[in-house]
Amino acid sequence: MEIKINNKIYEAKEGEGIFKVCKNNGIKIPTLCSSKEFQEGLCRICVVEINGKLMTSCNTKVAEGMEIITESENIDKARRINLELLWADHAGKCATCKKNRMCKLQSLAEEYKIENFHFIPRKGEITGQEELDLIRDNWTRVVVENENPCISRNSEFCVECRKCINVCPEKAFGFNHRGSDIVVGTPYEKVLDCSFCGECVRVCPTASLMDQNNYGEIVETLDDLKKFSVAVLDFGIEEKILEQIKIGISPEKDLNKLLINLGFEKIISLSEKDKDNEDEIIKQIKTDYAKQEKINPADIAVFFISSKIYKKKNKNEFLDYVLSEREVARLVRDKEKIKTGKIRL
């Protein structure tokens, strides 16, 4: 069928979402909550005008005779107000945020110039006795959990997009409570206990779900001249890292250069056939390789760079750190800042 988008005629298939049709034709529409698999229409940021009425483009299907406008004063207004409502718990926190420059909400807030501070933050950590007073002061409870070995959770930054809930193969998360008391998290706020596939961290648009690590120690180890840092690159991770850093973190396209710049002295790239014996290859670094190069194994730090963040719980004497593509990007980001003089260590 034919539909009109921004006064131009496009071909669309029956049953297709408007967002998808636009995307396929290079028309950009912002969204926080929709993905290829799930279009729930929650964030109300992908609104467009359909025959003059504001509607979400992700979950509205094309229909004969539709006239769609993707940019207008009203659309801009809707997006700005809804972004601003979410921005209240983020405003002023970016500089110290682990996800700075890698956050979907931040980039949208910049794009739509959300600068007004109409609202004060409404989420905070509440414990026991203080609870009553804080609720009176309009705070909503925040769940912070760092007790599981792989994923760091902080609902303060959650925008309730349900991406983690939808993507999780084990249904570890739920959309809990009601109204403004909504908290996305585990039932009864239990410590997260799952297979730690990391899909939720991958899809989280903000700093709500992050890779668990001891960042200070990692930076220190990489900077330590006495330490010999080895990066073991999992098969296929290169592309993922470059994907992460190309969003304005660094223009560098040579991964080896980036890693050396971060402080790695040796880089081992795994091939597809190494899949089944990666543990063995990692083990060899502090044993055979150390012997061969006459390096004291205690002076070697082995980093496994992989999306398999569940490996974080399998750290042992032969494997010191597991870093995901996001954590590498964060290291690169901070290095760039030092270079440009934004941070002084």
Place this chain on the structure above:
Amino acid sequence: MQTIQKILLEFEPKVENLLPALKKTSATFGYVSEEDAQKIAGYFSIPQSKVFETASFYDLVKTKKQPQILIQVCSSANCAVNNSFEIIREIENSFKIKAEEISCLGKCGEGPIMIVNGKIYEKVNLSKLRDILEEYL
């Protein structure tokens, strides 16, 4: 004695029985505990996250142990025009208890409505309030 197993056996494990089972569990034990939620999840063959999602949505299903004295006051407009906020403030100030504000029960002719531990009191005013609460304190 009522147990979670006995409650569950009253219901066929079909999705439309989840909410009734949760309500019954909550009414029997005061709330749906984590252990009970796990058993309910197992019985209905659904993840615990789903049980909690549903349970925490509804007012009549509690997911936390309730205080010994649970005071609920209707704060909907019809009770509000009959000074239900004055009652709420008085409970907080004089009795140091935070009353839970609840939505309309459809007893608007008899407002303000207050519920203490499940018992409904109608046309509550400041002088009545003292008498009612003294029974519980």
Place this chain on the structure above:
Amino acid sequence: MKDIKIITEHWGKIDPLKIEDYLGVGGYEALGKFISKMKPEEVVEEIKKSGLCGRGGAGFSTGNKLESVANNPKAEKYFICNLEESEPGTYKDRLIVDNNPHLLLEGIIISALSIGAKRAYIYINGNFEKQKEILERAIEQAKEKKYWGENILGSEYNLEIEIFSGAGAYICGEETALINSIKGNRGEPKYRPPYPTQAGLFGCPTAVNNAETISNIPWIILQGGKEYAKIGAKNSPGTKLFILSGAVKNPGVYEAPTGITVKELIEEYAGGIQKGKEFWFAQIGGACGKLFLEKELDAKLNFSVGTGRDLSVQMGSGSILVVDKSVNIHDLLISWTDFFRRESCGKCVPCREGTFRLWEIAKRFRDNKISDRDKEAVKDILWTLNNTTFCPLGKFSATAFQDAVEKLKIWK
């Protein structure tokens, strides 16, 4: 015409616990007429002719709704009676059960059979424990008389009736949320299309109708749709239960023809304003209702049917809260905003965040800490609630606040 009573005719005169009392005043004659003389499509046709529209507040044509389910070729269909009734200030459906449960039940049976449903649910508010018992008793008595079950009154018709008790959530009055709730889910509204009439409960075509709407159906079957269409306002005929509360002399539920004015209801039905009190405004249709000043009380109460909808006279659920000048507007603003903050399902951003912010600002207003920035923010929030929320609840949550700003001029 003003005296015509369809729903309340036998209230207080018959024992709700005795089916014999209902039979004594012509009860279940409509069902008998349907079984012996009418085809299901004739029932739907009669309801269409009557112009009956949804009494829950939306005012959608009941005949069209039933017809679209009846015409669906799928074999399995459901009928649901919506008795969630959690609109603040609204308790008409509860009184229907309290006073004449069999009238409702008869309406349910006829409607369900007319669309070809084999199963009907009564979704009752979780707080209505007593009413649930009354209904259970009525259902039992009706079964003994073979008004439902297998081979109803010796015919080929079969119908199962089941009560489903809600668990306390305002949003479950919305039909897609109600269906989600029966399925054991959070009571969140679902994206439409598909409409419940196309794919509702368990994916089957489902007609969800308000209890008051359904209670009109036995009368329509007996007297004919044409007669019904003569009552009240032309575009939304019939009688309506109005619930008057607040500063009126005789608060309560009154049945009156549609098209009646707010003034008539207050003066002639509820005995006027209480002595010593001065009228300020009336809120019509519950927490989501608009506010009417004295000069607007001649507005005729109506449903928004078809084109040319005039919102200023929409009656919603039929509740009328009369507010006098002694009422503290801060309390009311907090009441409205807190209600929606709590009752929003929380899934879409503008409703979850916007209702919270309105509540927050209402509290600052009470504490005399409101700033110009807050007033600007209110404009934006009301705008986004009106224009971008997932379901109508967002829009509803803006109505009273907006009127308070525009009509009551609370900022000045």
